[in-house]
Amino acid sequence: MHYLDESLTCAEAAEDPRDYLGISQLGRCARASGMALKPDVYPAAVQLESLRFWHEGHTAEDDIVARLQRAGCPVYSRQLKVTFPERHPLHERVWGHIDGEVPLVPAKAEGLGVAGAAPRLDLAILEIKSLRAGALKKLATEGTVSQAWPQYGIQAHTYALCRGRHWVAFLVKDRNDGTIVECWESFRADLAESGIAQGLRVLSDLDAGQLSGRDYNPGSDWQCRKEYCQFRDHCLRAGA
Ligand code: SF4
Structure with a gap:
């Protein structure tokens, strides 16, 4: 094992278990999300390949934010902790950190066909994704990130x-050749509602002392492969 892999492995082992449901988990498998909140019962089996993948993703985020800032684009609220408003049932039980927020400048608003309608300083949620080779082809075919990868849409x-934002700005990097594609989406309440429904489902199942049902088929879905699901063995042992 080389130095970087060893460092990633040590850092992962030193991480405190998560005691909250991450917004980044919404849109993924509810059963896996519930298991992640019970590390004593369901210790995660994290693969080295997953650690490398996450590390590449974080490195891409830092790199793209630095490039935006060097180019003169302000990035606000970097790594800001975000949760639901007070009195919402998911307030402080589900939260996450955003990559940042970027301004919807007039030129951008014009390109999106909302010139004049967008306040000059309207901010968009910035979501940076670093995906495997070929991902950008899927994005070109589907048209938007949320169409191509609904789980990313639900999170964003x-x-x-x-945050009360009307726009999401995705920057998607192809890990193979470094190409970056920008995709702006206006706010989609249906996706946010899916996120809320899933958060409520995971937490109510946990509160009731039970595991959520499977959202995927371990026999055929890629989401259940060991490099994507750290709870596959527990899931199989626990039954449907
Ligand atoms: S193996 Fe598949 S169904 Fe089971 S917890 Fe993981 S993602 Fe969910």
Whole structure:
């Protein structure tokens, strides 16, 4: 194992278990999200490949934010902790950190067909994704990030709801050749509502002392492969 892999492994082992449901988990498998909140019962089996993948993702985020700032684009609220408003049942039980917020400048608003309608300083949720080779082809085919990868849409639009933002700006980097594609989406309440429904489902199942049902099929879905689901063995042992 080389130095970087060893460092990633040590850092992962030193991490405190998460005691909250992450907004980044909404849109993924509810059963896995529930298991992640019970580390004593369901210790995660994190693969080295997953650690490398996450590390690449974080590095891409830092790199793209630095490039935006060097180019003169302000990035606000970097790594700001975001949760639901007070009195919402998910307030402080579900939260996460945003990559940042960027201004919807007049030129951008014009390109999106909302010139004049967008306040000059309206901010958009910034979501940076670093995906495997070929991902950008899927994005080109589907048209938007939320169409291509609904789980990313659910996370980003849930953040937009929590922050009261009308726009999400995705920057998607192809890990193979470094190409970056920008995709702006206006706020989608349906995706944020899916996020809320899933958060409520995971937490109510946990409060009732039970595991959520499977959202995927371990026999055929890629989401259940060991490099994507750290709870696969527990899931199989626990039954349907
Ligand atoms: S193996 Fe699949 S269904 Fe089971 S917890 Fe993981 S993602 Fe969910």
